Ligand code: AMP
């Protein structure tokens with residue numbers, strides 16, 4: 001049996017970053033730049049005022065206060081003055097406006113009194129000359145990295161790129177991922193169910209997970225357990241960047257997926273020392289990566305997170321492929337099977353303790369919806385005790401699941 005890491009290495013070995021495309025800045029959230037963007041201009045572009053108040057020369061206000069100065073200039077935001085401020089003078093200035101030449105200090109309006117005849121009285125000042133002055137380039141100097149390649153862009157990256165005047169981004173294409181559901185007992189939600197049949201819950205988990213991983217799902221529907229129908233549906237995946245199928249990869253009489261794949265593409269099948277998700281069928285279909293996930297709902301989702309998630313990120317040019325992990329303290333005893341790496345659905349609390357969601361059967365999809373993480377119990381460990389340190393893998397989007405603001409512990 002392979003370890004999870006060995007299976008991941010094989011699967012990712014065949015994956016390359018997709019070609020690039022140009023998108024408008026506003027569509028950049030979650031996209032991955034083809035190369036880092038560096039600042040071509042200083043931000044802010046000039047020394048400017050952090051306050052509404054008066055620009056002065058520090059030498060005029062560094063001594064005994066109050067002093068009176070002549071208001072010799074007026075600079076609103078968007079203004080620009082080339083008139084050098086002289087000793088004994090102040091310039092009325094507003095937040096974001098560039099300092100006039102000669103000025104090196106901003107006195108807040110609240111520390112002044114406007115007097116008759118273009119005079120102002122300065123009652124107190126800040127600590128030093130550069131107080132309330134935002135120096136040119138304090139956010140970004142020319143040449144600074146504005147946004148990195150190799151990870152999805154965040155709202156803050158987009159703000160920085162906008163501050164540089166970048167209107168378009170060169171990003172890796174999102175992978176288009178075909179989803180194929182299989183099984184005579186599987187139906188679409190909304191349809192009438194014959195006795196003993198079930199709905200295709202997995203396809204909807206995968207549609208969502210592919211989106212969360214940055215891909216574009218293309219759901220092809222459900223194939224019945226016949227060679228002909230599987231062939232038809234796999235043909236429909238032609239042109240996609242990857243294909244994910246659900247079910248039909250075990251050793252049952254009606255599990256034809258591997259046979260059809262061996263014929264239409266290249267098919268490998270391994271047992272991985274991971275539970276849930278021991279069987280793993282993968283390979284290539286139409287010269288693109290193929291992932292044959294198990295049909296049991298939890299196995300399907302957990303396998304996706306270990307194999308398809310990193311592959312889709314690699315296709316987008318990410319360098320950091322895997323879901324984040326944390327150290328945590330387990331809140332109860334937990335038995336495990338020392339032949340497998342077990343991934344237990346669990347809830348990580350803000351205090352760093354973690355507890356399973358209850359029964360862990362691979363068909364219990366509700367264990368996944370209650371969870372915000374997976375407790376990883378590696379091979380070789382058969383028993384954990386309350387208070388033991390464990391590694392947890394955070395589920396996508398689960399980081400902020402918390403009922404209270406929580407800012408004060
Ligand atoms: P299989 O690998 O096809 O034998 O499927 C294993 C188990 O997963 C069976 O109980 C199937 O009914 C179930 N299953 C297969 N596909 C789906 C699906 N799309 N949604 C929910 N359950 C599924």
Ligand code: MG
Nearest residue numbers: 182183247248
């Ligand atoms: Mg089946």
